[in-house]
Amino acid sequence: MSKVTRIISVSMMLTVLSAIILAGCGNRHSDKAGLNKSDITETISQTLESEKDSQMNSRSEENTDTEITDAEITDTEAEDSGQADSEDGSQEETSNPYIIVREPYTGVPVYEDMEHIYMNTTWEYADHSAISDGYAVLYKAASERKNIIVGVNAGHGTAGGSSVRTLCHPDGSPKSTGGSTAAGATTATAVSGGMTFYDGTPESEVTFRMAQILRDRLLSQGYDVLMVRDDADVQLDNVARTVICNNVADCHISLHWDGDGLSYDKGCFYIAVPDAIKDMEPVATHWQQHNALGASLVNGLGDVGMKIHGSGSMAIDLTQTSYSTIPSVDMELGNASSDHSDETLENIADGLMAGINEIGRASCRERV
DSSP states (O other): OOHHHHHHHHHHHHHHHHHHHHHHHHTTTSSSOOOOHHHHHHHHHHHHHHHHHHHHHHHHHHHHHHHHHHHHHHHHHHHHHHHHHHHHOSOOOTTOTTSOOOOOOOSSOOOOTTEEEEOOTTSTTGGGOSOOOOEEEEEOOSSSOOSOEEEEEEOOOOTTGGGOEEESSTTOOOOSSOSSSOTTOSEEESSOOOOBOTTSOBHHHHHHHHHHHHHHHHHHTTOEEEESOOSSOOOOOHHHHHHHHHHHOSEEEEEEEEOOOOSSOOOEEEEEOOGGGTTSTTHHHHHHHHHHHHHHHHHHHHHTTOOEEEEEEEEOOOHHHHHOSSOEEEEEEEETTSOOOHHHHHHHHHHHHHHHHHHGGGTSOOOO
């Protein structure tokens, strides 16, 4: 406020106060007290103080506006600087809420419960598979997990598998023994249809039921389970099933009944690795694990009273063990004459569980 303005303002207030004083004199004898000199002085002081405060507030608002403008400029500069740092990409500030800090990759993928596991084309031997559009399903134990994933492979059950062929061995060498594919062949049926029990039940149905019972038993004891075939059909051939197990599971157990044509139940056994392929990779590195797993499972089956065929093993050159890089075995749980009621399958599951628990981490690769 200018000096002239202040003088005019004070003069006007004095005029008003004079009028009030005169009015007070006229009412000297009234009940209301009139204004005295101290009242006038106080009123003028309050007015001047009010004007002073008004000026101070005005200046404060101007300063605040300036500070806000400066702060906005500073924030804008900070944002521009942050964008430049982000575009540079040389360093990441972990405290930045817009940067998601992920745990370092340990080389072992983490899967969710009930996750569908598809073939990864970068996995070793994946390019040897002819049927790989399907998926396996991972089940996780609800409690007391052992951190071991058991691959349970219900044999057969792939529509169209019999019309496609895959290499018997990764290196293309010929098969060393007979079986469902003759010795000397370099290719084998991708997935055979399996035999039929004498009561008319397809083997693929029985192996699937066996897999379900074993799955539930494993989960109840803290094992996670990779169900390679979790339905009546899965579009995964024997190579694909093996490759998925190699990369997800810690051991691989496939379930079968032998199509030997015998009219009596000859008992259970496992398919051992023949000497002729023990120098071929990846068999050379893992065949002892394969045989140890099979022997342990047969011992468990014998302990629960299941009939065991001969010494408990038969050496056959299989696609499964030829491609396996984890402990892996084909279990033959009887033949077309065998009883396959749920009661018998439950007993078989008890025996397999005994074998799995016996060998435990000694054969199933431990996940870290």
